[in-house]
Amino acid sequence: MRFLIFLLIGVFSMANHLINSDSPYLLQHKDNPVDWYPWGEEAFLKAKKENKLIFLSIGYSTCHWCHVMERESFENEEIADILNKYYVSIKVDREEMPDIDKYYQKVYQLMHRRAGGWPLTIIMTPDKKPFYSATYLPPHYSQLGPGLKEILLSIAKDWRENPQKIKEIADNFEEFYKNRKSEVKKEDINKLxxxxxxxxxxxxxxxxxxxxxxxxxxxxxxxxxxxxxxxxxxxxxxxxxxxxxxxxxxxxxxxxxxxxxxxxxxxxxxxxxxxxxxxxxxxxxxxxxxxxxxxxxxxxxxxxxxxxxxxxxxxxxxxxxxxxxxxxxxxxSEGIEGKYFVYTYDEVKSAFEIFDNANELMEYFGIKKYGNFNGKNNPTIHGEKPHNYKEALEVLKKIRSKREFPFIxxxxxxxxxxxxxxxxxxxxxxxxxxxxxxxxxxxxxxxxxxxxxxxxxxxxxxxxxxxxxxxxxxxxxxxxxxxxxxxxxxxxxxxxxxxxxxxxxxxxxxxxxxxxxxxxxxxxxxxxxxxxxxxxxxxxxxxxxxxxxxxxxxxxxxxxxxxxxxxxxxxxxxxxxxxxxxxxxKEYVITSKKPLFDYEFDYPYILWKEGEDYEICVVDRCLKRSSSLDELLEGIR
The missing domain is CATH 1.50.10.10 (Glycosyltransferase)
Structure with missing residues (x-):
């Protein structure tokens, strides 16, 4: 019994602060050795109390490179120890909190003068002022430069030895961000x-x-x-x-x-x-x-x-x-990008042997010997539909049905x-x-x-x-x-x-x-x-x-x-x-007794409203009434 209690304690202690989340993305990270927190006051108070930098990671559950970074870095005990020792780590689901994501994507854009993406990596002072941003980072030093481990250790060292320098960088960026927002002035719209x-x-x-x-x-x-x-x-x-x-x-x-x-x-x-x-x-x-x-x-x-x-x-x-x-x-799916969706040349060729026009079908679906995706084929369409297109499509669906559909x-x-x-x-x-x-x-x-x-x-x-x-x-x-x-x-x-x-x-x-x-x-x-x-x-x-x-x-x-x-x-x-x-x-509203979406317009800004047949109006007045829609619309075509 005592062994079972210790075993249960061990199992539950593996989970971090994401365990009670309702977000599929956050739940994917609940068993990481990183002591993740959801976005909220608990994490921010901890950062202030312990004077720790904030490591913010934003992603979503179906993001390929988010999964890569998790496997390489957030499941890595050595990197997790660094994060847990020197940082308060926060995970955000960008679909659950698009406002938070939008703000930090703008931070990245201003720091790098290009669009960001996911996973988004932000490092902030304990009072939430960002001073470092990146997207995907490899775990260790590579030909591209320092990896996450080296970056985390270097920044943590700077924070211990010269925190004022980091605070100045963060304050300067905050001022730059505020000034950037105020640069854009209201303008009347150019009619051209x-x-x-x-x-x-x-x-x-x-x-x-x-x-x-x-x-x-x-x-x-x-x-x-x-x-x-x-x-x-x-x-x-x-x-x-x-x-x-x-x-x-x-x-x-x-x-x-x-x-x-x-x-x-x-x-x-x-x-x-x-x-x-x-x-x-x-x-x-x-x-x-x-x-x-x-x-x-x-x-x-x-x-x-x-x-x-x-x-x-x-x-x-x-x-x-x-x-x-x-x-x-x-x-x-099954840990491999595109696995559910792509085909080998041989499996399609073998499956299409039941058709007398197999080569025509292979060409139509763009199935080639060396493929277009890592030696396999992501189907693309070429030419007109063969007479037995639907039957061939069912064969390709059947091949997929034996595979595991990706996580939803x-x-x-x-x-x-x-x-x-x-x-x-x-x-x-x-x-x-x-x-x-x-x-x-x-x-x-x-x-x-x-x-x-x-x-x-x-x-x-x-x-x-x-x-x-x-x-x-x-x-x-x-x-x-x-x-x-x-x-x-x-x-x-x-x-x-x-x-x-x-x-x-x-x-x-x-x-x-x-x-x-x-x-x-x-x-x-x-x-x-x-x-x-x-x-x-x-x-x-x-x-x-x-x-x-x-x-x-x-x-x-x-x-x-x-x-x-x-x-x-x-x-x-x-x-x-x-x-x-x-x-x-100008946008117009037309009144009618019933919606008439089968009527073909060549003007983009028409609304329908219930009323007598037919009257065309703008916001402050009605312009014309007619029993004929064609006649009614003559003036705006």
């Missing part, structure tokens, strides 16, 4: 920003493979969405070419899972051939919207097929028992679920089955995530729900507006108005990401559209749907505050630029 966007597309776009020039390549959904708006306004053929090339190359490339559907997070090469194999919910919500919008204009069936396959994969594999959507799946982070995030709801409502314009899923998801999201106030996320324990952030309000308001437009159920518009008014709690002299108002919201669209950009569009839409100058003024204030970015870098701040274009070119 369309010309600026066209120039930036011409300069920055890859007209061979699509996307922004260079590698790695990210889908940049909000940029593509803005470009569709610009094309609808200008009919510029170069914009059309850029969109066609990008969306076709992605649809046929390795960034799209050609076997089961769904987009991976990004491509490591410039041709969209070799992806990083994570599947994120936000990509697979926002990209289908872009593809379906472009399908409406081009009628290319490839775009609708890709959108539907992405949504169907999310519905099949990424939902819980309540119908809410999980956040992401890992790039690795089962965390439910309000903002990301709202993105998926918007995508499903968009898809319902082409297949009504998606509306049922959209409504069920939205109603359940409101039931679980709104209890007197809105919440951001939870994994398995609803009692551990995290406080909502500005992005949750912005994206959920958008989803509710989409729901109202597609159903004319007033309860959705009423709830959108309720949340819009509640969102003002994030506003002081500027907008903040969190209710504590200690991390400012910004305009940059990084992994997805910025909360401020989305919110400005929400306010503009609500101004039209409610005929409200209050909402209009809120939208215009956000737009003006972002004027510097809109005027100078519109293609790279697309969500707030979209709101500015609504203000310049």
């Amino acid at each position: 920003i369309i010309a600026k966007i066209l120039k930036q597309i011409d300069e920055e776009f890859d007209f061979t493979y699509g996307g922004i020039k260079g590698a790695p390549k990210f889908p940049m959904e909000s940029t593509l969405d803005l470009m569709i708006d610009v094309y609808m306004i200008t009919k510029d053929e170069k914009v059309k070419k850029a969109l066609d090339i990008t969306l076709t190359k992605m649809a046929k490339g390795g960034i799209f899972d050609q076997i089961e559907g769904g987009f991976y997070r990004y491509s490591v090469d410039s041709k969209w051939e070799v992806p990083h194999f994570e599947k994120m919910l936000y990509n697979n919500a926002n990209l289908p919207i872009v593809y379906l919008r472009w399908y409406q204009l081009t009628k290319n069936p490839l775009y609708k097929e890709v959108a539907f396959r992405s949504l169907d994969e999310m519905i099949k594999r990424f939902r819980d028992e309540n119908g809410l959507f999980f956040s992401a799946s890992n790039a690795d 982070d089962t965390k439910k995030i309000t903002a990301w679920n709202a993105m998926m709801i918007s995508a499903l409502f968009k898809a319902s314009e082409f297949d009504e089955k998606y509306q049922k899923t959209a409504r069920k998801t939205l109603d359940k999201l409101l039931e679980i995530m709104y209890e007197k106030k809105l919440y951001h996320s939870y994994n398995k324990q609803e009692k551990n729900k995290k406080e909502a952030l500005l992005e949750d309000y912005a994206y959920l308001i958008k989803a509710l507006i989409d729901a109202y437009e597609h159903t004319y159920e007033k309860r959705y518009l009423d709830f959108a108005n309720k949340l819009a008014k509640e969102s003002l709690k994030f506003k002081k002299e500027s907008w903040y990401m969190n209710e504590a108002k200690n991390i400012e919201a910004d305009y940059s669209d990084s992994s997805y559209a910025s909360s401020l950009g989305v919110l400005a569009n929400d306010f503009y839409d609500l101004a039209l749907l409610n005929y409200s100058f209050e909402y209009l003024n809120l939208a215009r204030e956000i737009i003006k505050n972002g004027g510097y970015y809109i005027n100078n870098y519109p293609l790279f701040y697309p969500s707030i630029t979209k709101a500015a274009l609504k203000d310049i070119y």
Whole structure:
């Protein structure tokens, strides 16, 4: 019995302070020898009391390089001893705390003059002032320079021997950060920003493979969405070419899972051939919207097929028992990146022996002797579909079915679920089955995530729900507006108005990401559209749907505050630029007895509202009434 007690004590003592977390990412680190703390006062008080530096590591559960750094460094007893002796170590799940992540990504960007990533490594003074930042670090000295061990020992030595020097560096950076924020001034919007966007597309776009020039390549959904708006306004053929090339190359490339559907997070090469194999919910919500919008204009069936396959994969594999959507799946399975998704030449050749056109099928799926990913093949599409394409696809699915699917982070995030709801409502314009899923998801999201106030996320324990952030309000308001437009159920518009008014709690002299108002919201669209950009569009839409100058003024204030970015870098701040274009070119609301999404528009800024057939209005007046939609829209085409 005594032996059993000692054994149990030994087992429990192995776990660190992350053991009670609800975050899948933090739980992955609960048995590390590093004495990790979650972000919170307990860790900060310990750092101050013991005068220890803070080692902050930010990542997420499906991040490949986060897992590599864990295996190499955080499971390493020697490195763990250094961290435990000289530092207070804090782990943050960037999906659970995107406000914290956003702040420290900006710290990294200002220190290095380039974008950061994950894992993000920050070292701070005991009073939380950062002075060192990095992304992935190898455990030991290599040809790239010092490893984590050497860096930790060197900084700890400096802190013991000359703490004032480190404090000065941290204070100087803090001052630089504050001054940097105040440099950007409000600007009136230049009416010629369309010309600026066209120039930036011409300069920055890859007209061979699509996307922004260079590698790695990210889908940049909000940029593509803005470009569709610009094309609808200008009919510029170069914009059309850029969109066609990008969306076709992605649809046929390795960034799209050609076997089961769904987009991976990004491509490591410039041709969209070799992806990083994570599947994120936000990509697979926002990209289908872009593809379906472009399908409406081009009628290319490839775009609708890709959108539907992405949504169907999310519905099949990424939902819980309540119908809410999980956040992401890992790039690795069984400890190997891409193992679930790729094929050897021989296994496919052997499996395709049942077909009389095996070589044609091998060529169609891009299966080659030496592969395109570590000697194996990540399928890419070439040429027209063979007559037995579907049968071959089932064979490739069967091969995968014998493998272990990558880890899925089962965390439910309000903002990301709202993105998926918007995508499903968009898809319902082409297949009504998606509306049922959209409504069920939205109603359940409101039931679980709104209890007197809105919440951001939870994994398995609803009692551990995290406080909502500005992005949750912005994206959920958008989803509710989409729901109202597609159903004319007033309860959705009423709830959108309720949340819009509640969102003002994030506003002081500027907008903040969190209710504590200690991390400012910004305009940059990084992994997805910025909360401020989305919110400005929400306010503009609500101004039209409610005929409200209050909402209009809120939208215009956000737009003006972002004027510097809109005027100078519109293609790279697309969500707030979209709101500015609504203000310049006008958004209209059309009343009708029922939603008419089968009517084809060639103007991007049209809203639907329940009313008599048909009347077109702006925020302060109605312009025209007609029994014919064609006649009604003549003036804005």
